[in-house]
Amino acid sequence: MGAHVDPVLYVRFDEALATGISFAAAARAAGVSLTAAKDRWKKIGGMPMQKGRRGGLPRPPEPDPVELPPVPFEKVEGRLTYFERCVIQVRLHEGHPQRRIAAELQRSPSVICREIGRNRGQDGVYDARRADRLAAGRRRRDREPxxxxxxxxxxxxxxxxxxxxxxxxxxxxxxxxxxxxxxxxxxxxxxxxxxxxxxxxxxxxxxxxxxxxxxxxxxxxxxATNRGRPYREALRISQRPPSVEDRAVPGHWEGDLIIGGDGRSAIGTLVERSTRFVILLHLPGGRHTADAVAEAMINAMGELPSHLRRSITWDRGTEMADYSRIMLELEAPVYFADPHSPWQRGSNENTNRLLRFWFEKGADLSVHTAEDLRRAQDMLNRRPRPTLGLRTPAQALTELLLPTAA
CATH class of the missing domain: 1.10.10 (Arc Repressor Mutant, subunit A)
Incomplete structure (x- = not known):
């Protein structure tokens, strides 16, 4: 190790090596000659390095898996809300046990058990709207003001x-x-x-x-308070199952609106994360109020089998204020991305960019008919995608719809 080498360069070398890059790459990054770096490494008793292109510090052995205790959280108190009842209905339809539902809502399992037992219909089916109506009736008390x-x-x-x-x-x-x-x-x-x-x-x-x-x-x-905070009780994107993130299971959708140049016209877009299959929502006259978007989404996705509508992730726009109705009608949870975080819906953002070929920015989108949207949707779904091995989204979705060969 030459005396002319600045000690600061060796500190940079150590920091670069700690990132996992090779010995030679760390020396180049720090501006130290490979010979000087090796001499110093031997002098300080450094451990043997890994060989090959990915050489560098040896990776530590994987620790034995340890069963960690569940992370404690403060349970929610007070009456169940209508939204929580919607989640209970959807989760029961998906076959989730009551304890799992309780953990998701941060409620005591006994609260969920009592709620289902009290408000389940004679047919044994739990309906959120009926349950909320029954609970409100029990709260009424005829008493003197x-x-x-x-x-x-x-x-x-x-x-x-x-x-x-x-x-x-x-x-x-x-x-x-x-x-x-x-x-x-x-x-x-x-x-x-x-x-x-x-x-x-x-x-x-x-x-x-x-x-x-x-x-x-x-x-x-x-x-009056709830009018300005429609997503106070909504499911956050951080609550989505891991299977949504890795695209291993089909049926998880991302959605948003393409807004016209006048700010008043819009087209709804939905893309399935696994197959990249696109559904365009026609909003007559470009009207994108909460009830119009909910109606269009329910009509379009209601035609899909239940295993292809497992969840929907959307931006926190006012057009999704009727998300409880969407959850109940489609029997699929609706998750909301964090504010100002479009990358959390990357598939949808990329799809909207492709759709601008037909629906240019600044244009009046209300002039497009349902047939115009169907034509653009079909053309995009028939386009080969490198991410699908040059298969088309239509082909990928068809494979999921067709029964598997015996």
Missing amino acids: KLAERPELAAAIEEYLEQGWSPKLISEVLKKDHPDDRNMQVSHETVYKALYVQGRGALRQDLRRCLSLKHRARVPQGR
């Missing part, structure tokens, strides 16, 4: 309303003034109900004029 039972509390609220206080401020002040007396505390939603909901009287209805906005009616807070 809270403020009607507490005239002292109602009187205090009326006094504050006459001074122009908002229900939110009234709720916070009462909680501050009576921290230990639950009978003198009330939520702002209860105040609104007493003013707006018929049969929830207990407050003078003329007090509505004291509110700053002076609305004639009020939208419940929960409904």
Whole structure:
């Protein structure tokens, strides 16, 4: 090892060697001569190197497989949501055991067991819509409105309303003034109900004029909140089974919209990850609202056998806000990619690029008929693909549809 070699170069050599490249490649990357590198390696007692093109540091032996305990997570509490019931229906149809469903939803297995037992129909089939309706019926209680039972509390609220206080401020002040007396505390939603909901009287209805906005009616807070957060309970792409990622099992689809130049017209695109088979969704007039996209997708994919519609992955656009209906009708889970992550739907992004040959950027896509879309779809599905060994997507899909020879 010559004294003229900068020690920093040897540090770079060690770092390059640690990446797994060959001895010679590490020396070139660090700017050190091969002879100097070998001399130094011997001097510091370096281990024998692997031979051949992939030579380098020896790979450590594979550790014996160890059965790891399950990763603990904090279970979700509270009532089951409609979306969770949709997931239960789909998973039961797929034959998943209840414990596996519970783990996916981060619920206790007993919660899932009770939910299915209580809300399963006489035919033994669990239906999410029926289950949600039955659960809501059990929650209804015929009881006297809270403020009607507490005239002292109602009187205090009326006094504050006459001074122009908002229900939110009234709720916070009462909680501050009576921290230990639950009978003198009330939520702002209860105040609104007493003013707006018929049969929830207990407050003078003329007090509505004291509110700053002076609305004639009020939208419940929960409904207004959900309108801007349609994907709060949706399945994330990280929850997809590993078999989707490696394309080993067919029937997993990726989808998105191609938007026209006017921003108002669109075409829906779906591509099967294993065969690259494409389905184009005709949206009459280019209308791509949630109900229009759901209707088109259900009609197009409903013709496929169940083993070829195992899952759908989509972007978080508002056009998929009706994903619960899609899940139930197609009996396939819908996963959503992370925001601003188009590479997570690589097959669909590449397909949309190919489709621009027929549907150019900036064009009005509403002029294309269903027959135009069918023509472009068939041409793309008959194009040989290198990733399929120059087979066409149509050929690959046909092989999956035809029964295997005995």
